Amino acid sequence: MKWSMLVLLMATIMVLGACKKKVQPAPPPPPPPPAAPTASLSANPDTIQKGQSTTLTWQTTNATDVTLGPNKVEANGSATVSPTDSTTFHLVAKGPGGTQDATARVTVTQPPPPPPPPPTVSDEQLFNQNIKDVFFDYDSYDIRADAQSAVQADAQFLQAHPGITFTIEGHCDERGSTEYNLALGDNRANAVKNALVQAGVSADRMKTISYGKEKPFCTESNEQCWQQNRRGHFVYGK
Amino acid sequence: MNKEYRTKIAFSSMMKRTLPILLALLSTISFAQDWIKTGTGLGVEKVRLAVPDFKPVSSDGVTAALNKVFNDTLWLDLSNAGIFDMVSKSFYPLQAPSQPSEVNAEAWANQPPNAGMLAFGNLDAPSQDIVVQGWLVDVKNPTSPPVLAKQYRDKATPDNARIIAHKFADEIIMRLGGGIPGIAETKLYFVSNRTGNKEIWQMDYDGANQKQLTHLSSITLSPRVSPDNSRVAFTEFGKGGVEIGMYSLDLVRMVTFPHYGGTNSSPAWSSDGQHIAFSSSRSGDPEIYIADNDGRNLKRVTAVKGPDVSPTWNPKTNAQIAWVSGRTGLPQIYIMDTDGTNVQRVTDQGYAVSPSWSPNGQFLAFSWTRHYGPGAPGNQDIYIMDIASKQFVQLTHDSGRNDFPTWSPDGRHIAFQSDRNGRWQIYTMLADGTNQADLTKSGENTQPNWSSK
Amino acid sequence: MASTDIYAERDPLSTPLGLSVALHGMLFASILIYGAVIGHTGEGWGGDITGGEAMSANLVSNIPLPRPQVNTDNIVANESKGLTQSPPKAVEEPKPDAIPIPEKTIKKPPKPIISRVTPPKPVEPPPNVVPFGQGGPVSGPYGSFSVPNAKGGFGFTGSGGDFGSRYAWYVRQVQQKVSQNWLQYEIDPNVGNAHRVYITFDIDRSGRPSNVQVEQSSGVPSLDISAVRALQRIDTFGPLPGDYGGSRVSVEFWFDYRR
Numbered sequence: 001m002k003w004s005m006l007v008l009l010m011a012t013i014m015v016l017g018a019c020k021k022k023v024q025p026a027p028p029p030p031p032p033p034p035a036a037p038t039a040s041l042s043a044n045p046d047t048i049q050k051g052q053s054t055t056l057t058w059q060t061t062n063a064t065d066v067t068l069g070p071n072k073v074e075a076n077g078s079a080t081v082s083p084t085d086s087t088t089f090h091l092v093a094k095g096p097g098g099t100q101d102a103t104a105r106v107t108v109t110q111p112p113p114p115p116p117p118p119p120t121v122s123d124e125q126l127f128n129q130n131i132k133d134v135f136f137d138y139d140s141y142d143i144r145a146d147a148q149s150a151v152q153a154d155a156q157f158l159q160a161h162p163g164i165t166f167t168i169e170g171h172c173d174e175r176g177s178t179e180y181n182l183a184l185g186d187n188r189a190n191a192v193k194n195a196l197v198q199a200g201v202s203a204d205r206m207k208t209i210s211y212g213k214e215k216p217f218c219t220e221s222n223e224q225c226w227q228q229n230r231r232g233h234f235v236y237g238k
Numbered sequence: 239m240n241k242e243y244r245t246k247i248a249f250s251s252m253m254k255r256t257l258p259i260l261l262a263l264l265s266t267i268s269f270a271q272d273w274i275k276t277g278t279g280l281g282v283e284k285v286r287l288a289v290p291d292f293k294p295v296s297s298d299g300v301t302a303a304l305n306k307v308f309n310d311t312l313w314l315d316l317s318n319a320g321i322f323d324m325v326s327k328s329f330y331p332l333q334a335p336s337q338p339s340e341v342n343a344e345a346w347a348n349q350p351p352n353a354g355m356l357a358f359g360n361l362d363a364p365s366q367d368i369v370v371q372g373w374l375v376d377v378k379n380p381t382s383p384p385v386l387a388k389q390y391r392d393k394a395t396p397d398n399a400r401i402i403a404h405k406f407a408d409e410i411i412m413r414l415g416g417g418i419p420g421i422a423e424t425k426l427y428f429v430s431n432r433t434g435n436k437e438i439w440q441m442d443y444d445g446a447n448q449k450q451l452t453h454l455s456s457i458t459l460s461p462r463v464s465p466d467n468s469r470v471a472f473t474e475f476g477k478g479g480v481e482i483g484m485y486s487l488d489l490v491r492m493v494t495f496p497h498y499g500g501t502n503s504s505p506a507w508s509s510d511g512q513h514i515a516f517s518s519s520r521s522g523d524p525e526i527y528i529a530d531n532d533g534r535n536l537k538r539v540t541a542v543k544g545p546d547v548s549p550t551w552n553p554k555t556n557a558q559i560a561w562v563s564g565r566t567g568l569p570q571i572y573i574m575d576t577d578g579t580n581v582q583r584v585t586d587q588g589y590a591v592s593p594s595w596s597p598n599g600q601f602l603a604f605s606w607t608r609h610y611g612p613g614a615p616g617n618q619d620i621y622i623m624d625i626a627s628k629q630f631v632q633l634t635h636d637s638g639r640n641d642f643p644t645w646s647p648d649g650r651h652i653a654f655q656s657d658r659n660g661r662w663q664i665y666t667m668l669a670d671g672t673n674q675a676d677l678t679k680s681g682e683n684t685q686p687n688w689s690s691k
Numbered sequence: 692m693a694s695t696d697i698y699a700e701r702d703p704l705s706t707p708l709g710l711s712v713a714l715h716g717m718l719f720a721s722i723l724i725y726g727a728v729i730g731h732t733g734e735g736w737g738g739d740i741t742g743g744e745a746m747s748a749n750l751v752s753n754i755p756l757p758r759p760q761v762n763t764d765n766i767v768a769n770e771s772k773g774l775t776q777s778p779p780k781a782v783e784e785p786k787p788d789a790i791p792i793p794e795k796t797i798k799k800p801p802k803p804i805i806s807r808v809t810p811p812k813p814v815e816p817p818p819n820v821v822p823f824g825q826g827g828p829v830s831g832p833y834g835s836f837s838v839p840n841a842k843g844g845f846g847f848t849g850s851g852g853d854f855g856s857r858y859a860w861y862v863r864q865v866q867q868k869v870s871q872n873w874l875q876y877e878i879d880p881n882v883g884n885a886h887r888v889y890i891t892f893d894i895d896r897s898g899r900p901s902n903v904q905v906e907q908s909s910g911v912p913s914l915d916i917s918a919v920r921a922l923q924r925i926d927t928f929g930p931l932p933g934d935y936g937g938s939r940v941s942v943e944f945w946f947d948y949r950r
């Protein structure tokens with residue numbers, strides 16, 4: 001049953017189709033065509049690294065409507081672009097004579113991997129080499145005249161290395177009393193901190209702690225050792 | 239801690255004898271009132287106290303060993319008390335009494351012992367226990383009833399023999415020392431580095447039973463025990479900086495206490511245990527602060543540039559604090575009200591630190607180097623000063639450096655640290671500077687603090 | 692180990708020998724005087740600490756420790772029978788001329804004299820100790836006032852079985868504690884002669900003093916006040932003896948002040 005229906009349908013179609021065919025009349029002769037537009041597009045350079053830019057330059061003739069990509073542009077011109085990926089730029093020049101398009105391909109390459117850093121001194125080593133501790137007189141937490149230059153030098157270094165954070169430890173010599181020395185050491189650490197802040201170093205880069213006389217740098221009982229222990233001591237990081 | 243096992247021994251027979259006399263006396267005088275008439279300048283000598291060895295009831299080795307510990311401890315406690323003239327044992331009659339009936343008062347009261355009071359008794363160790371009976375009698379007035387009659391019982395260990403001796407000694411001291419409790423059961427808290435790190439330790443007032451409390455393996459300083467003996471506050475160098483640490487003696491471990499930032503040190507409890515004063519540099523300069531005993535309600539009390547540290551409360555009033563300030567240069571001692579007003583300077587020169595206020599509120603003990611500076615080398619010594627009159631007395635002389643005095647609760651003793659033998663050790667002495675003796679020997683030991691009971 | 696030859700008795704030498712010994716005696720006397728008066732150094736308790744700008748050490752009397760023994764022939768320091776005193780005995784300060792100068796008994800070498808020099812150690816008696824140790828009614832050298840006998844109750848003096856004799860140890864500690872708390876520097880420094888003030892107070896069972904009164908003024912207000920203040924400083928004398936029947940004891944306490 002289906003088979004016969006199908007055959008009948010196909011026959012109907014053939015007949016109808018055949019009936020409808022007509023011979024088309026010959027088209028009227030076209031008017032003399034206007035000049036065809038020309039277009040050329042170039043990118044200079046045609047290969048860039050990501051983040052760089054390139055200049056597109058184009059020329060057209062006999063065109064009334066020139067678009068570059070989605071933008072309408074003048075017949076001749078140039079533009080600087082910074083594509084992030086390789087792109088083919090499409091110039092379309094439309095004129096009464098027709099349409100002409102031109103393309104220019106810009107290849108965008110990823111920047112080369114940064115060269116491995118040359119083997120240099122680490123921040124911490126730089127810190128330890130350059131930072132000077134600040135020494136104090138007995139029972140004092142004033143920054144002495146000769147310590148001022150140390151403070152200034154330290155401030156300069158720290159400003160040149162803004163990523164560095166550090167701790168200032170306050171220390172005392174062994175002669176005084178444990179509790180009082182803990183407080184005096186604290187005053188010393190804070191004096192150094194305040195001096196650095198005044199010199200332009202940001203306060204949130206530094207912490208302070210006092211060790212009083214609990215962590216001496218030397219243990220002899222003479223003025224040289226005592227002076228060694230009366231200091232604000234810098235420690236990298238933390 | 240230790241339960242008290244004491245009962246009074248009834249002297250019903252003696253009471254029966256004295257009661258009629260009392261009644262007779264009372265009946266002769268109407269509105270009768272006992273009078274004492276006495277005055278100053280009447281032979282204020284120390285009581286001559288004789289303490290023969292207590293007699294062991296049985297002759298076995300255990301009893302003998304416990305008896306020795308008991309006798310040694312009792313003798314030391316009484317001779318350390320500072321209020322007795324201990325009669326030398328070489329003067330004692332040969333027969334030492336173990337019961338009141340055995341006391342030959344005349345033999346003790348006459349020369350050579352010439353004793354005023356006699357403490358005696360016996361010790362037994364029946365089946366795992368130790369039982370001690372002790373009496374205190376006035377041998378110059380033998381008809382008077384005994385001043386003390388006590389019995390103690392506990393498990394038989396040398397430690398308990400020591401504790402019973404401490405208790406009996408304290409009773410004697412309290413009775414004959416004007417009602418002030420003895421200190422034989424008090425403790426000292428201190429810093430020791432014998433394990434390689436400065437940790438907080440505890441020992442009996444006579445140096446026995448030294449034991450480590452904290453195990454922090456960093457640096458700890460300035461222990462102060464709370465008045466109820468439950469916790470020890472101290473300065474702790476921890477990961478977060480220098481903060482007040484709190485160790486619980488009840489729980490035998492560290493407990494939390496707030497952190498404040500900066501350097502936080504030298505905590506001091508008020509005598510009612512309600513507040514803690516300490517030094518904090520959280521504002522950028524070390525100042526004295528007061529907080530509740532849980533660390534809350536922090537109030538700043540000083541506000542002058544310069545190190546402010548080492549507060550100590552007036553334990554009678556808790557309305558004043560003495561502390562150390564470097565506001566004028568070298569550290570000096572000051573007193574103020576707890577709201578920060580009425581600041582008075584107490585020392586006038588030199589280098590003065592580590593004040594400790596006496597239990598009766600009258601004196602400050604502190605460490606002073608009076609003549610200070612090049613060309614006038616002075617020694618660092620312990621002084622006590624009468625606060626009202628500013629008169630002072632020097633207690634140590636020509637014996638190394640001396641620091642961190644702490645008063646005993648009876649006001650008669652002071653413990654301190656001294657390096658007179660090369661290393662810092664804890665020493666004890668009577669408050670008049672006599673009887674100086676060292677309590678520690680191992681490593682370096684500093685910053686003692688005497689418990690208040 | 693003197694050679695005995697020197698002391699051989701030979702008549703021709705007796706006079707010059709006697710003179711020689713007399714000279715020696717005076718020499719030692721002068722040493723004694725020097726030692727007692729000028730040579731006192733060191734820090735005796737209750738004495739002045741000399742040297743520099745140090746201030747005096749009176750505060751020592753207030754440390755709750757008994758004062759050190761005073762080397763006087765104070766026979767009244769007797770604990771029996773409460774605080775009765777036998778008639779006060781004049782105390783002999785080791786006077787320089789008390790050194791016996793052997794006249795005829797030339798055998799005695801100077802050594803006994805030397806040994807007598809040592810006892811007076813530079814421990815000055817605390818300034819307010821009454822060397823005569825007066826108790827009871829005043830009849831001493833500086834009593835310029837009379838005191839009625841046994842005030843109220845029954846006097847302690849030998850009243851047999853009274854508080855003072857039964858509990859001599861308690862009385863002693865009352866006396867010690869009050870003496871320790873008496874701050875002499877509170878008294879007007881211009882007060883010269885000796886004075887005495889009588890204070891009465893009660894002690895309850897717990898040992899607490901109360902009802903402090905000036906019973907007989909010394910005539911020097913600052914002395915009276917200093918005595919009252921001494922009592923006010925005391926919280927407790929210790930509980931009254933356990934087997935004492937009364938609810939409280941009254942105390943009459945005199946303060947002897949001598950500059």
